[in-house]
Amino acid sequence: MKDDDFVSVWRTTAVKQGVALAGDAFAATLAAASLALPGDATLTERDVNDALRAWLAGPGAMLATDHVELRRWLVDAKLVERDGYGRAYRRAPPPASFAAAVAAMTAIDAAAVAEEARTTHARDRAERRARHEARKA
Numbered sequence: 001m002k003d004d005d006f007v008s009v010w011r012t013t014a015v016k017q018g019v020a021l022a023g024d025a026f027a028a029t030l031a032a033a034s035l036a037l038p039g040d041a042t043l044t045e046r047d048v049n050d051a052l053r054a055w056l057a058g059p060g061a062m063l064a065t066d067h068v069e070l071r072r073w074l075v076d077a078k079l080v081e082r083d084g085y086g087r088a089y090r091r092a093p094p095p096a097s098f099a100a101a102v103a104a105m106t107a108i109d110a111a112a113v114a115e116e117a118r119t120t121h122a123r124d125r126a127e128r129r130a131r132h133e134a135r136k137a
Contacts, residue, residue: 006104014114
């Protein structure tokens with residue numbers, strides 16, 4: 001998939017609410033979530049949890065999950081490495097299956113793209129509703 005396609009999938013996914021993800025939407029979303037963690041630091045579990053909570057309250061607000069499950073997904077996808085004791089976490093180089101999605105999300109401000117998509121979606125929805133209400137009147 002091309003970088004532009006992952007960005008398009010991210011835009012489409014960002015306007016949803018309470019979603020479970022699969023396929024390209026899952027890849028784009030996990031890639032964006034992984035970038036919420038600094039790439040050059042070892043983090044405690046608390047640091048990772050705080051960063052993922054903040055991400056879920058902002059760009060990742062469309063997900064129907066919590067920070068603990070998201071952290072597990074990132075570790076399972078090998079986007080985040082965890083030491084054997086679960087005390088130290090580090091963003092990992094993306095595996096081949098996520099490399100294109102991570103590259104695409106790195107090239108943009110995922111939070112800004114999500115916010116712009118949500119704003120545009122809300123505006124378009126309000127305009128459609130106003131047209132509908134005008135026809136009923």
